[in-house]
Amino acid sequence: MSRPVLSIRDLKVEFVTRRGVLRAIDGVSFDIARGEVLGVVGESGAGKSLTGSAVIGLIDPPGRIAGGEILLNGERIDDLPAAAMREIRGRRIGMVFQDPLTSLNPLYRVGDQITETILAHLDVSAAEARRRAIDLLKEVGIPAAERRIDGYPHEFPGGMRQRVVLALALCAEPDLVIADEPTTALDVSVQAQIIALLRRLCAERGTAVMLITHDMGVIAETADRVAVMYAGRVAEIGPVRAVVKDPLHPYAKGLMGSIPTLEGAADRLVQIPGSMPRLNAIPRGCAFRPRCGSAFARCHIERPEPLRVGEHDVACFLYAQGAPAEPAAAGPGTEARR
Amino acid sequence: MLAFILRRLLQSVVVMITVGLIAFSMFRFVGDPVNQVVSLDTPREQREQIRKAMGLDDPVPIQFLNYMKRAAQLDFGISYQFRTPVTTLIGERMPATLELAFAAAFLALAVGIPMGVYTALRRHSVLSSFFMTVSLVGVSLPTFLIAILLRYVFSVQLGWLPSFGRGEVVNLGYWTTGLLTLSGLKALILPAITLGLFQMTLIMRLVRAEMLEVLRTDYIRFARARGLRTRSIHFGHALKNTLVPVITITGLQLGSIIAFALITEYVFQWPGMGVLFLGAVQNVDIPIMAAYLMLIAFMFVTINLIVDLLYSVVDPRLRTSMRAAT
CATH class of the missing domain: 3.40.50.300 (P-loop containing nucleotide triphosphate hydrolases)
Structure with a gap:
């Protein structure tokens, strides 16, 4: 494959406020091909x-790009x-x-x-x-x-x-x-x-x-x-068919689960419990952990980095080595359906 | 569009008739007009003759009708003080007032708009804070104080500019102008600044506020995303969008500049309508007061009409709504 048109590497965007620095985007990376x-x-x-x-370079102050690179056709533009x-x-x-x-x-x-x-x-x-x-x-x-x-x-x-x-x-x-x-x-x-x-x-x-x-x-x-995307990070990225049909990240599962389908008419739509954290209160570890039905000890301490799973890149410890149980069975979607 | 103009003209006529009624009733409020013309020892028959000659024995509606008829022909009667037709008196003094008012308005726009744009674009610069502080002085100091301060500094202390009068004027038939002589121009500076300072700061603050508002809009953001030059975004897209409210305020203010140039004219002994009007008030010279009232009303009505037409020049949306409204 040729060089991607757009390549974002570990992008960080911050807002400098009177109460300190808020990080609105924290390490986002992805490519888009021609x-x-x-x-x-x-x-x-x-x-x-x-x-x-x-x-496109239109972040107004007090926002600013605090780290990472944006490449357009291989040239750095940020x-x-x-x-x-x-x-x-x-x-x-x-x-x-x-x-x-x-x-x-x-x-x-x-x-x-x-x-x-x-x-x-x-x-x-x-x-x-x-x-x-x-x-x-x-x-x-x-x-x-x-x-x-x-x-x-x-x-x-x-x-x-x-x-x-x-x-x-x-x-x-x-x-x-x-x-x-x-x-x-x-x-x-x-x-x-x-x-x-x-x-x-x-x-x-x-x-x-x-x-x-x-x-x-x-x-x-x-x-x-x-x-x-969730709380300024990419939770999961992959081909649209794979992500929509078979999401891996618990948040992506919840998101896809909340799409109404023509077949499953009678049920209530699935909701993800809770709401996204505010910028000044992003939890330590995985940002989705408080809302996640499958969280375990590691999620409280470390921040998951994207992992390659099949066609997906997913930022979740369930797919890392040493995860507690069979990951596909858990998730907030199944939780709420019970 | 034509229908819109006609409708506005009709409204203007209604306004003018209403103002005419007020002007006309002034004659009645201050006692028998005959007493204003005759002396104490005028015999009774002569008074009745005068009453008849002035048409004062007609029914009131007829009198009003006659007054309006004459007013429409610019005949406002004869001044009690000067025994001269009011139209001549006002005609002699109007150029002075209008030149002063337009000079003040020009100053206010020519300085106020750039200052407003600058303070909006460079919100945090030192110069901006300086302009904002000065503008606060401009809005809060009363006119007479500014006039006295300016006179003290530039006429008395520095001796650069005359402290009163209009300088040499050139007569152009119906119009006498001070704009063609050096002394006339010099004499215009201080009164124009005095009269225009408040308007200037008002316009500056208005332009600043509007500009800041416009710079936040989506189409400015989109213009930036299209990669247009900052200059053309600020001075083309943004400034044009701030102009509608500026035109409104300028129009209204121009009317009041003309109408309330009184104080400035008085302080600088500017030979305009304001001084004439003040004299008329002191001497209960009703014809002058009534004519002045109608003249000012006429100017407001005209300016408002022009402002409405200017809107449609600036804002295409109003052109459609005008067409739809008619």
């Missing part, structure tokens, strides 16, 4: 979006000066935000926002930029693109606006797109269209995608691989 879609899932506050912001990073943003990494209604500047024509982005990154004439903008709008499925290009954002419905945002993210042909909950703010009927569009556009261009969401359905349909 043309691959990596889904990143987890509860709110698990550090999904923050990881995305770190990659320590670049601001001007160099700006050239990477939009050009080599595109971004799609959650809410298309607020992502576009209401006072500028849609076309002007696209051409402005193209002109900021590519050495083309204004006329050429406009031509490309129209082509892009056509490609993302805006009807009558020649006319709509001179419309203002408020003249587009939500789904159309997210299409425009996609066009903006892709207009300089980036190598990587970070889509941060791109469908959360949209109608269910439109969500599938946008996801399919994102998938198609990126597949055609060979663009790698980091798809941040907490919609497991979206992940199952779209992603090639999935990373489950």
